[in-house]
Every structure is written in C-alpha cells, then in structure tokens.
Amino acid sequence: MFLATSIVTTIALLMLFLLPKSYSSEITKSNSSLPEVDIDLLEFPLNLEYLEAEFFLYGALGYGLDKFAPNLTLGGPTPIGGKRANLGPFTRDVIKQFALQEVGHLRAIQSTVKGFPRPLLNLSAESFAKVVDSAFETQLVPSFDPYRNGLNFLLASYLIPYVGLTGYVGASTKLQDPKSKRLVAGLLGVESGQDAVIRALLYRYKNIKVKPYRKTVAEFTNRFSQLRDKLGNAGVKDEGLMVPKDEGAEGLITGNVLAGDRYSVAYDRTPKEILRIVYGSGDERKPGGFYPKGADGRIAKSHLSKA
C-alpha cells in the first residue's frame, strides 16, 4: 500500500516536472515543423525589423545592434549613416521604447525561424532626404534631415512601421501553421500600435509648417503616402493625415489619424510591393534606398536574381 502510494506520488511528481519541460521543448522545436511558405513569410519581415530596430536605436541612443545586441545581427554589416537624433526627452523616451520593441521582434522571429544576417542598411540623412525629395518631386533646400529634431524624426518614422504593418496583414492569408499566425498577429499588433503613436503625435501638429520648408506636417504625410502608393504600384494602400472627406472613415471626415480602407480595415501589401517601396526604385528587382545591396531571405533574393 505504502509502495503503491509512493509510486503514484513519484509518477505524479515526475509528470509535474516533465510536462512543462516537454511543452517548452515543443516551442523551441516549433521552427523545424513549419511549412516552407511560413518560413519564407516569417523571414521576409526580418528585413524591415532590422531597419526599424537600427533606425530607432540610433535615433534614441546613438548606436545600434552592434553595441546593443550584437548576436541579433547574425554578423551582418554595420548600417551606414545612423545617428543619435536631436530629440526632446518625451520623443526620445518613446523612440527608445520602439527600439526595444523592435529588438524583441527580432528575437521573436529569430527564435522561430533561422533567419539571415542583417542586410546592409543605409540610414544616412541623405537616404531619407532622397525619399522626401521624391515625395515632393522637387529638391528641398536645405535637404531634409531626419536627425535634426523630434518632428523630423517622427516624420521619418512615419515611413517605417506602416510598411511592416501592411506586410503582416498581407502575410496573414498565406500562413498555414497556427504558430506562425499567432506570431504575425502579435507583431502586427505592436507595429500598428507604433504607427498609431507616430501618427497621433504628428496629427497634433498637422497644420504646423516643417521648418524651414513652407509645407505642413499633413502635406509631408500625404506626399509620403502618395509616393508609397506610386512605388508599390498596386492601387491606394496608404493615406496621409488629412484626406478628402469621401476617403475618411465612413466617407464622413477629413481627419485621418489612422489609415484604413473604406471600412477602416487595414490595407495589405505583398512582399513585392514592399520591396518596390523600401528600395525606392518601384522595382522589386532593383535594390537601393534603405537597402543598397537588397533585402535578404528567399523571397527578396528570388526577385534580385531576376535583375
């Protein structure tokens, strides 16, 4: 009797220890079981997460992953031209939080799929100035400098999480495994949150002129969004902070603190559309812009090889 009880107790105790262990090894093993389509779609956004992590880290702290979390670079080259931005304490605090969130996103993706090293990133002021000049179809004088002050940095940030957000929405219909869907939904949630914070902070200043230009914050965002639509070449999937009334929520309002389709549902973009935008070339086969040597992973490389 005593023996039987102690055997039962031992088994119960063993199960207590073994169950959580096998559950956690199930999680770490999960990548091996993901279908190829999921692996490709989870690896692709690493390109954007590296860009976001580096831009926000540099902007807030003056250094990037090489110093902050070198392992996460998987040995990729140091970005070009990243700088500590001239931010006030409030904006710096927010951007630092974004930076740390992006570091988390890199960890989340890299612990699910093998990934690839950080691609070469061009974060120079000139790189952003080029986007701004294309957006306005004229050369701004002096050229736009994202690191100059908080407002400029937020305007440059307007360019970044939103692209990732549309990509996650786009991936959602193609993913197969619930684990991939869960991860992408989680990443999408926080990317959308970052976009919302950036837009809300800018919305407050929508009618303010961005010094020294005679253009308002709203005009900057409207131009950026039009440029992305043009480069993406797949219709309207982007909207600035002010829209014609019939394009606002329910066709009833010109303020557009969040972008969405006519039902205020988030737009989606394919990897091809995203590459056309972030390369600044309008062509997924022609790298440039923030990615002088192109993005990495099977999806991006399959287009580069067609160049």
Ligand SMILES: *[C@@H]1O[C@H](CO)[C@@H](O)[C@H](O)[C@H]1NC(C)=O
């Ligand atoms: C980073 O990589 C090195 C070498 O592979 C390893 O020794 C170290 O534990 C890693 N650090 C972290 C924080 O993962």
Ligand SMILES: *[C@@H]1O[C@H](CO)[C@@H](O)[C@H](O)[C@H]1NC(C)=O
């Ligand atoms: C899962 O991915 C991690 C990170 O890339 C890798 O170290 C690990 O070996 C992978 N596990 C399996 C079972 O493939």
Ligand SMILES: *[C@@H]1O[C@H](CO)[C@@H](O)[C@H](O)[C@H]1NC(C)=O
């Ligand atoms: C970074 O971008 C700027 C602006 O397009 C360009 O002048 C510069 O050559 C780029 N740097 C590299 C290494 O590609």
